[in-house]
Amino acid sequence: MPASALKPLALATALVLAAPQASLHAAQPVAAPAPVYDVGDLDPSISACKDFNAYANGKWIAANPIPADRTRWGAFDQLREQSLQAQRGIVEAADAGADAAKTGSIEQKIGWLYRSGMDEAAIDAAGFDPIKPDLDAIAKLDDTAAIVAWLGDAFAKGEGQGFRFGSGSDFQDASRQIAFARQGGLGLPTPDYYAKDEYKDIRSAYLAHIARVFELTGVPADEAKAKADGILAFETRLAQASLSRVELRDPKNQYHFMSIDEANKVTPHLDWAAFFKAIDVPVGDGFSLSQPKFFAEFDAMLADVPAEQWRDYLAFHTIDDASEYLSKPFQDENFAFYGKTLNGQPEQRARWKRVLDTVNGGMGQALGQLYVKEYFPPAAKARAQELVDNVRNALKARIEHLAWMSDETKARALEKWSTFLPKIGYPDKWRGWGGLEIVPDDYFANVRAANAFNERYDLDKIGKPTDRYEWHMTPQTVNAYYSSGTNTINFPAAILQPPFFYADGDDAINYGGIGAVIGHEAGHGFDDKGSQFDGAGNNVNWWTKEDRARFEARADKLVAQFDGYAPLASHPDKHVNGRLTLGENIGDLGGLSFAYDALQAADGDKPDPMIDGLSRDQRFFLSWARVWRGNIRDKAQLVLLNTDPHAPAKFRAIGAPSNMPAFAEAFGCKAGDPMVRPDDQRVRIW
Incomplete structure (x- = not known):
């Protein structure tokens, strides 16, 4: 599913607008402390002892409706909006100076990535041409061996489908990084959406969305509907073998270390030695096949699901995942289902915000390096x-x-x-971006290049020592997190602002x-x-x-x-x-x-x-x-x-x-x- 479809916040939402943006700029003079709590927000007609939220927040909530381009609005969202505005200034300045910037610098790469995403005319003119080679390759998959080979190649490029794969701390020896294969492959939020009657309307909308996505690539309506029916049946089967969100909270359901031979007994049609070779990762003594029941079913589907149904499933998710980077009809269809139907968002966000999401996804730590210079003294x-x-x-x-x-x-x-290792603001050592090729005029190529670059960065950790000092959030993220595998507490610069911190x-x-x-x-x-x-x-x-x-x-x-x-x-x-x-x-x-x-x-x-x-x-x-x-x-x-x-x-x-x-x-x-x-x-x- 596209990242925009579901973005649960790692902390949640709420509050009064933070200090004006200029007051956060390191170069600005420090003003006298301003009042940091507006008692006018309190509702004296409500007892704090009866409903503290209504007493403290009710007046503000009534006076601050949700903007049309959002699904919620509160203190976290206001601070995130402030961070976005700060980031916008940085990327627009990078864009303006990119051509004259030092070749290969992060300023040039960020500027060109942002510029290419804002070139709507070029993106619309390309239609879905950027993914035609992928769709042509999928159309040639005619048996299990070909499908398995395609999966390995896709994961190597950061475009994997069907399950999730990446590095992580070994649960039994956290000093080392190993590979984790985890359940995935669903387009709806949880397995319940495929089975429970209360979600039948969402399933119907999802079916219609799948069909419309195919129609945008020229597939006739009747054929597109048949493909959608097959894809929903395919995902329903995956869902039946998937653990619930509650079950996945249990560490016992997150880690099952196996040798390659042991894993191949679970998935005899998916040779993990060949998979590791395809993604150029050392096998070592094994990896975590984290949800064996899911992978056993995935393997059974490799054997008994017709190749045509596999092709439809892989083609749909290839198109759907790419939709935000393709022409306007694909972007609009993606928003219509994931934004409006599923989450109730009335309007799509401004183009610059969506492109900024791409910059953060592709080069977030590099953007953070520029952010902290200006906004975190x-x-x-x-x-x-x-x-x-x-x-x-x-x-x-x-x-x-x-x-x-x-x-x-x-x-x-x-x-x-x-x-405990507390980490505050930003990394002590920034990661490098050498080898990432960004051009000024091809948005989709840049997105794919960043995906492949970041996938390689993650896969290269496997077999190496765990780095407790690495950050998994960018400095410009309004959030915080704890990592059990490194026993670290992490507080990005952007949350160390009002109303959280003065x-x-x-x-x-x-x-x-x-x-x-x-x-x-x-x-x-x-x-x-x-x-x-x-x-x-x-x-x-x-x-x-x-x-x-x-x-x-x-x-x-x-x-x-x-x-x-x-x-x-x-x-x-x-x-x-x-x-x-x-x-x-x-x-x-x-x-x-x-x-x-x-x-x-x-x-x-x-x-x-x-x-x-x-x-x-x-x-x-x-x-x-x-x-x-x-x-x-x-x-x-x-x-x-x-x-x-x-x-x-x-x-x-x-x-x-x-x-x-x-x-x-x-x-x-x-x-x-x-x-x-x-x-x-x-x-x-x-």
């Missing part, structure tokens, strides 16, 4: 490092004082804590914003999944049996809490999946708790300044709620309920605080108030 990095250290220390103290955990498990938890701002606002984000990512090291990995990144058990049972009992209470939330009035039967969102909810609860403790350690002995009539603790919790402020379209929310491991933003605003006595004390809440969970339901894990 060293002082901001130093202040962020201070917050990271303080929140990590609060986590350590929490572990040390846990009443439910034995000393034996605590010692191992603290050992893991001691090996370099000279009020501590309460900073700890409730970026401090809680820092705690959230550190908390992932100890959530239901991260807690199954040690400090070296290995999937090993470091718990006593009794402590693990206590942990899971506490986590089950958090599952029950979020299972009870239903975000849509239009679909009151659609609830949050507490099991799917458990890791993020543990991250939120722990992260907010660690950040609160860190604030008390930093400022607890100082007089409370009572800014705008708000106490320090009130500002802390309001800052947390503010970052989850936002609207979302119903269709998009329905997709995310099935696919996103994050709970809807409004429940993130209230979920963690409702478990914290400090929140109730800050706002004078009493037992029985909706924001005060009963003692037998209150969750505290870390």
